[in-house]
Amino acid sequence: MRSPVPEVHTNLEPPVTVCVPTIGRTGTLRTTLESLKAQSYSNYEVLLLDNASPPDTQEEITRYARTEPRASVLRSTVRLPMFDNFQRGVDAASGRYLAFFHDDDVYATDFLMEEVHLLEANPSIGFVGSNWKVIDAGGYPVGNRNLIRSTEVWSGWRYIEALFALGSNLLPMPGLVFRRDVLDSDTFESAQGAHFSDFAILMRIAEEHDVGLIARQLITLRTHRDQASRKLDIGESLRLRTATFTEYCDDLATRRPELGSYVKRLRRSIRSARRSSAIWTWLQADNSHGAAASRAALGSEGMDRWLRYGLQVADRLGVGGLLRTRRIQRRIKYAAYFIVTRSR
Numbered sequence: 001m002r003s004p005v006p007e008v009h010t011n012l013e014p015p016v017t018v019c020v021p022t023i024g025r026t027g028t029l030r031t032t033l034e035s036l037k038a039q040s041y042s043n044y045e046v047l048l049l050d051n052a053s054p055p056d057t058q059e060e061i062t063r064y065a066r067t068e069p070r071a072s073v074l075r076s077t078v079r080l081p082m083f084d085n086f087q088r089g090v091d092a093a094s095g096r097y098l099a100f101f102h103d104d105d106v107y108a109t110d111f112l113m114e115e116v117h118l119l120e121a122n123p124s125i126g127f128v129g130s131n132w133k134v135i136d137a138g139g140y141p142v143g144n145r146n147l148i149r150s151t152e153v154w155s156g157w158r159y160i161e162a163l164f165a166l167g168s169n170l171l172p173m174p175g176l177v178f179r180r181d182v183l184d185s186d187t188f189e190s191a192q193g194a195h196f197s198d199f200a201i202l203m204r205i206a207e208e209h210d211v212g213l214i215a216r217q218l219i220t221l222r223t224h225r226d227q228a229s230r231k232l233d234i235g236e237s238l239r240l241r242t243a244t245f246t247e248y249c250d251d252l253a254t255r256r257p258e259l260g261s262y263v264k265r266l267r268r269s270i271r272s273a274r275r276s277s278a279i280w281t282w283l284q285a286d287n288s289h290g291a292a293a294s295r296a297a298l299g300s301e302g303m304d305r306w307l308r309y310g311l312q313v314a315d316r317l318g319v320g321g322l323l324r325t326r327r328i329q330r331r332i333k334y335a336a337y338f339i340v341t342r343s344r
Contacts, residue, residue: 126209129171
């Protein structure tokens with residue numbers, strides 16, 4: 001049995017800094033802070049990144065900080081872009097490791113213990129994440145994400161290729177713990193917009209560091225209407241995602257010309273990543289309008305044209321509804337994971 005991460009409590013800075021960015025989701029913030037308080041790993045400091053939250057949330061933050069000696073409040077009186085608020089936490093952090101507990105998510109008791117352990121055991125890792133669960137706004141389970149089949153360490157380049165091939169991230173941003181020294185003073189400030197900027201941030205880190213993957217579900221993500229990603233229609237989401245991948249390839253080719261063949265391989269993956277994302281969105285559609293929008297997001301030439309036609313036929317015959325059962329979705333996800341990660 002694996003031994004737990006040793007905790008040394010001294011007057012020096014704790015090894016972990018937990019940032020809690022919030023814009024005013026008082027009800028869910030309370031749940032997030034409760035999951036932080038319940039962590040089995042306790043040698044951490046807390047930075048509450050109050051991003052111009054309303055009075056009731058400020059009261060909740062003040063109440064928490066009053067009873068938690070490890071907590072400090074960093075308050076902004078004007079609403080900052082999301083990643084600018086994150087950067088405040090990076091700049092103020094004292095720990096060797098840095099986590100962001102988002103104010104609408106719930107963290108497993110062993111979240112910090114498991115992720116810090118993998119970082120401690122593998123100095124080459126820049127960040128680590130895990131599988132996760134999904135709940136709706138009311139806290140009811142709506143899904144599981146188990147693409148990670150075994151706990152292991154990947155090279156950063158393998159992680160980048162998997163991200164391109166899947167068109168989505170194996171590791172959700174709210175569920176990551178970073179090694180503090182891989183984050184620069186402009187890591188988050190350089191992010192352009194709230195949509196898919198995390199892809200570029202993580203890929204830049206992965207160019208220089210390995211990535212840790214944990215098969216346990218260590219975070220529960222809450223899906224609700226206020227999330228930026230929920231406000232995008234499917235076509236716009238895929239357009240922005242494709243632009244993020246294309247811009248990354250352009251930037252990498254400029255910075256690392258010796259990686260020409262690697263960049264070419266990534267560029268070939270962009271269309272397949274868009275296709276994979278459209279198919280996965282179609283599989284997750286909960287009504288005919290969502291399914292139609294997913295089909296429309298595919299291209300109108302070559303393989304995309306035939307795939308689009310095939311999905312339309314599947315919906316007309318009722319096959320689409322069958323494929324959208326959780327058991328079938330789970331098998332498709334596992335197959336996608338195997339193809340992407342084992343064929344490299």
